[in-house]
Amino acid sequence: MDEETAVDAKVKEEKPVSSPGDALAKLKARWQDCRDCPLAAGRTHMVFGEGNREAGVMLVGEGPGKEEDRQGRPFVGAAGRLLDKILLSVGFSRQEVYIANVVKCRPPGNRIPVDEEREACFLKLKEQLEAVKPQILILLGATALKAFAGPHARITRDRGTWQSHMGIKVMPTFHPAALLRDPGKKRAVWEDMKAVRAYYDSLGEKEGQS
Numbered sequence: 020m021d022e023e024t025a026v027d028a029k030v031k032e033e034k035p036v037s038s039p040g041d042a043l044a045k046l047k048a049r050w051q052d053c054r055d056c057p058l059a060a061g062r063t064h065m066v067f068g069e070g071n072r073e074a075g076v077m078l079v080g081e082g083p084g085k086e087e088d089r090q091g092r093p094f095v096g097a098a099g100r101l102l103d104k105i106l107l108s109v110g111f112s113r114q115e116v117y118i119a120n121v122v123k124c125r126p127p128g129n130r131i132p133v134d135e136e137r138e139a140c141f142l143k144l145k146e147q148l149e150a151v152k153p154q155i156l157i158l159l160g161a162t163a164l165k166a167f168a169g170p171h172a173r174i175t176r177d178r179g180t181w182q183s184h185m186g187i188k189v190m191p192t193f194h195p196a197a198l199l200r201d202p203g204k205k206r207a208v209w210e211d212m213k214a215v216r217a218y219y220d221s222l223g224e225k226e227g228q229s
């Protein structure tokens with residue numbers, strides 16, 4: 020075997036047997052027909068999540084709305100378009116991050132998911148997080164924050180302050196839908212996103228130094 024062929028063989032040998040993409044594809048296939056909570060009854064699509072499967076930044080919202088349920092994709096309505104702009108304002112493209120929700124099926128009339136629904140789906144979100152392995156998690160709104168920080172968490176009080184959950188650095192901020200209702204919250208979200216960007220860039224600098 021010449022040197023080049025030997026190197027190729029070595030690279031093949033060292034290639035991981037399953038990539039993060041494989042893990043997510045398996046989870047999606049497993050949950051496609053999930054009926055673990057009552058939200059299954061009213062859905063058009065189970066909205067799994069999408070984006071860069073090896074993203075350093077993952078965002079978690081509340082649950083699919085009407086348009087998300089119709090298309091089977093997260094954050095594609097008016098709040099999703101605003102989220103794209105928020106991401107771009109600090110230099111992240113939508114393709115660069117991974118986006119999911121606390122519950123993957125639409126609550127009737129876009130109501131807040133009840134504890135039973137949130138808990139049933141949180142186990143799935145945990146597995147999704149373990150597959151993506153983000154360095155930063157952005158929690159969008161009260162439902163996402165409470166899913167990780169507990170029922171006493173308050174988004175108006177806790178947003179903008181770093182937390183740690185499951186060994187991941189976590190930034191809570193307002194949900195884009197809240198900004199559509201109250202544009203006065205935009206400034207706070209921009210400050211939170213700037214903090215995320217600064218921390219993300221500092222990770223790159225550390226890697227560059229090592």
Ligand code: SF4
Pocket residue numbers: 050053054055056057058059065122123124136139140143
């Ligand atoms: S919301 Fe989650 S737990 Fe409930 S049916 Fe959908 S995928 Fe299953």
